[in-house]
Amino acid sequence: MLVCVRTCVRACVCVLPSAPLTYGQQTFLLLYLSSVFTGSYTGLLPDRNMSRAADRLRLLINHLDPSPASIVSFIPYTFETDLLTPEQRVFYEENGFLLIKNLVSEEDIDRFRKAFERICRQEVKVPGLVVMRDVAIAKSEFVPDQKAVSKLQDFQEDPELFRYCSLPQILKYVECFTGPNIMAMHTMLINKPPDAGKKTSRHPMHQDLHYFPFRPADRIVCSWTAMEKVTRQNGCLVVLPGTHQGTLQEHDYPEWEGGVNKMYHGVRGYDPQQPRVHLEMEKGDTVFFHPLLIHGSGMNQTQGFRKAISCHYASGDCYYIDVKGTTQENIENEALDIAVRKYGVEGDVHFKDVWMIRGRLVQGERLSL
Ligand SMILES: CCCC(=O)SCCNC(=O)CCNC(=O)[C@H](O)C(C)(C)COP(=O)(O)OP(=O)(O)OC[C@H]1O[C@@H](n2cnc3c(N)ncnc32)[C@H](O)[C@@H]1OP(=O)(O)O
Ligand SMILES: Nc1ncnc2c1ncn2[C@@H]1O[C@H](COP(=O)(O)OP(=O)(O)OP(=O)(O)O)[C@@H](O)[C@H]1O
Ligand SMILES: O=C(O)CCC(=O)C(=O)O
Ligand SMILES: [Fe+2]
Numbered sequence: 001m002l003v004c005v006r007t008c009v010r011a012c013v014c015v016l017p018s019a020p021l022t023y024g025q026q027t028f029l030l031l032y033l034s035s036v037f038t039g040s041y042t043g044l045l046p047d048r049n050m051s052r053a054a055d056r057l058r059l060l061i062n063h064l065d066p067s068p069a070s071i072v073s074f075i076p077y078t079f080e081t082d083l084l085t086p087e088q089r090v091f092y093e094e095n096g097f098l099l100i101k102n103l104v105s106e107e108d109i110d111r112f113r114k115a116f117e118r119i120c121r122q123e124v125k126v127p128g129l130v131v132m133r134d135v136a137i138a139k140s141e142f143v144p145d146q147k148a149v150s151k152l153q154d155f156q157e158d159p160e161l162f163r164y165c166s167l168p169q170i171l172k173y174v175e176c177f178t179g180p181n182i183m184a185m186h187t188m189l190i191n192k193p194p195d196a197g198k199k200t201s202r203h204p205m206h207q208d209l210h211y212f213p214f215r216p217a218d219r220i221v222c223s224w225t226a227m228e229k230v231t232r233q234n235g236c237l238v239v240l241p242g243t244h245q246g247t248l249q250e251h252d253y254p255e256w257e258g259g260v261n262k263m264y265h266g267v268r269g270y271d272p273q274q275p276r277v278h279l280e281m282e283k284g285d286t287v288f289f290h291p292l293l294i295h296g297s298g299m300n301q302t303q304g305f306r307k308a309i310s311c312h313y314a315s316g317d318c319y320y321i322d323v324k325g326t327t328q329e330n331i332e333n334e335a336l337d338i339a340v341r342k343y344g345v346e347g348d349v350h351f352k353d354v355w356m357i358r359g360r361l362v363q364g365e366r367l368s369l
């Protein structure tokens with residue numbers, strides 16, 4: 001420990017005074033270095049964080065190159081803007097998510113809820129919208145009504161719901177992860193139903209990147225806003241902190257006796273013993289998270305429908321990749337099957353096309369997406 005602290009102090013002394021760093025970068029580095037060795041900034045998995053951060057620190061010290069470029073590679077997941085505090089940046093860098101309290105107003109959320117209800121009552125028809133029902137209901141004789149809707153997907157053509165994706169206070173945070181050119185790529189309103197007794201309301205642990213044929217992953221971020229109080233009881237988000245630093249894993253349908261919803265893939269070989277964090281949130285609280293962060297949600301053990309609204313954003317200069325021959329090929333095939341049925345298109349549809357159609361520019365310039 002003594003050696004570590006000495007190294008840390010030496011690194012600070014060597015790096016900071018001579019470096020052409022901004023005040024924000026200096027604060028960040030100092031905070032990072034000191035917190036790494038005390039584990040003070042987070043109660044989460046201090047051991048793992050410490051060894052990982054120590055590795056990165058050793059790298060930095062070996063180079064002792066205090067140029068802004070080396071700092072950027074040291075801080076790969078966020079951009080410096082005036083918004084995030086150094087503590088918040090460190091937290092996202094290390095954990096892969098950042099929870100901001102009270103970011104969306106009650107009034108806005110109530111408007112989204114009304115728009116959702118109008119869609120459920122079939123008073124409006126929204127082009128491209130996918131209305132999902134829970135598999136426990138979809139596969140039964142149950143007569144569907146509005147309560148049978150478990151998720152809306154692709155609401156980009158609904159002006160009221162899509163307003164969520166353009167909220168200035170959300171975009172200010174998004175910009176810290178994507179940079180200034182921002183595309184809204186994927187939109188959802190999740191209405192997690194009371195569990196019908198078969199645990200089908202669960203969402204298996206997964207990485208959202210599995211669904212996306214674009215990169216780089218670090219320039220993609222999800223914003224997920226609680227539309228009411230979410231708790232472990234009604235199936236809040238569950239995350240595995242730090243997993244955004246890993247790679248994309250193989251995904252498949254989990255072997256669940258009660259059935260699994262269409263396209264709800266989970267990471268293969270998920271170890272339920274891994275330390276996880278339940279993100280309990282109040283109405284309007286918003287979590288931003290990295291597309292490699294392993295997350296899911298537990299079953300809804302209440303009688304209410306747990307609501308959340310979310311959008312996946314990507315930098316305008318992300319680029320499409322071909323997922324043929326990769327672990328994503330299984331989801332590509334499923335998505336193309338559904339697209340062919342939904343749009344009635346034949347022949348040469350590519351995964352990329354499905355995403356190009358959904359993507360909407362919300363800030364700056366549309367470049368390669
Ligand atoms: C970061 C991204 C993370 C994610 O995106 S995770 C979730 C991804 N989910 C999706 O992309 C949406 C997938 N779902 C859909 O596209 C549609 O709901 C789906 C499954 C095509 C069904 O839509 P429709 O055809 O309009 O519905 P339908 O009532 O006529 O049913 C047709 C057949 O599908 C079945 N079905 C409907 N909802 C289901 C469900 N939730 N899970 C499993 N199967 C389901 C339904 O039983 C019916 O089957 P069958 O033809 O009777 O054998
Ligand atoms: N085999 C599996 N593969 C992928 N994900 C899984 C698997 N088993 C459980 N999960 C996911 O793990 C998360 C937590 O599941 P679970 O409902 O068992 O626990 P919980 O809600 O965290 O805790 P509790 O039910 O004890 O309050 C959920 O996202 C669930 O869908
Ligand atoms: O709201 C939830 O339960 C999480 C949904 C989710 O992670 C997803 O659809 O990708
Ligand atoms: Fe997800």
Ligand SMILES: [Mg+2]
Nearest residue numbers: 232297298299
């Ligand atoms: Mg549970």
